[in-house]
Amino acid sequence: LSEVPPDDRITRSWLENAGAWTRAVRGRAMESRRVATDQAILDAVLACGGERVLDVGCGEGWLSRRLDQAGRDVVGFDGSPALIEEARGGGGGVRFIALDYDAFASDPGAVGVDYDVAVCNFSLLGEHVGGLLAGLRCVTRPGGHLLVQTVHPFFLAGTARYEDGWQEENYESLPGEWSPMPWYFRTFGSWVRELGLAGWRLDACREPLHPATGQPVSLILVAL
């Protein structure tokens, strides 16, 4: 398995884990999402204003549906056809598209153009995100926003060398059978660099806190 490139393992995991993931999200099984990060990304998108939202790596579609209910015009796309099938079965007026990030980067307009907001909610998992971020610049209107919610850099505080690198998610805290998924950790500096290289500039950061511990549970990058 270790000879399979990490990006291919990510793709495969989202096919194999589609059912367990859908049950975990819809059952609100993940504490950090329940107590902080779901509301934080919703608030951040709605604070941007504008009507048209692109949900990048939408998974089973919960965020798209919530934004649809809040009156936004939403398109969601994801590289896992199995998750898009779950999303389409979830109801609401959202258009869901099965499209992987490489295909999007080659032809961004395939998901439509002139978005007010593009949002990546824990969906930038690979090492090479430049093509995707540049594609999102093409399909958002001038002055449009990019929001990226991701793992907070505190993840590596006090534990290991603080630098970009591959990590592994084993879903140990969740019920069901799971395939482990590699994901690529980035430092603050690395996120700022990736955004800048793709033509975005960081306008703000939100760092939602766990209500009990007071420690950040995620980082939300707001770019223009």
Added chain:
Amino acid sequence: LSEVPPDDRITRSWLENAGAWTRAVRGRAMESRRVATDQAILDAVLACGGERVLDVGCGEGWLSRRLDQAGRDVVGFDGSPALIEEARGGGGGVRFIALDYDAFASDPGAVGVDYDVAVCNFSLLGEHVGGLLAGLRCVTRPGGHLLVQTVHPFFLAGTARYEDGWQEENYESLPGEWSPMPWYFRTFGSWVRELGLAGWRLDACREPLHPATGQPVSLILVAL
């Protein structure tokens, strides 16, 4: 003492600690500076290019002198006349000016204009830095850089609520007699906000690591 506003306590500490501070810096007594942060800020300034550098809160002047030796045209200013006296006694071709941050914010041109780089090396210590940062925007040329080296957000990882607030420096690891100094901790998001409000945009972050632990010893914000 606690009824004295923190900003006034900061000002007072840099008068009372001027001698001990000068000995500590010139004796290279602070490990984090010796192993990482001194070289990191030098490298960051020199990477910007340009000739004219403003050293903001220059203290006893070590950074100004090093940049002068590297061929830069340097002006340093500091709110502590006692430290400026030490700086002037340190040799080199740097012009050192005794000027506090409020006076600078009221009349930024008092230190000259058209700087290529303004650098604040662990010298933004108060809660209200907006006037200073806006003043620096006025005295740097279009396309000029602002560099801020400060405490890394990891300072509050795992220990306390992660939010802006006053901390106290007691200089416990250093020899000599010291007056404690309040200083204001900022989250990553707070720094991005302060820069934006003052007309700067974050272009990059450097996060120098301790060579032994691999953990960040500071955050360097690079703004345009």
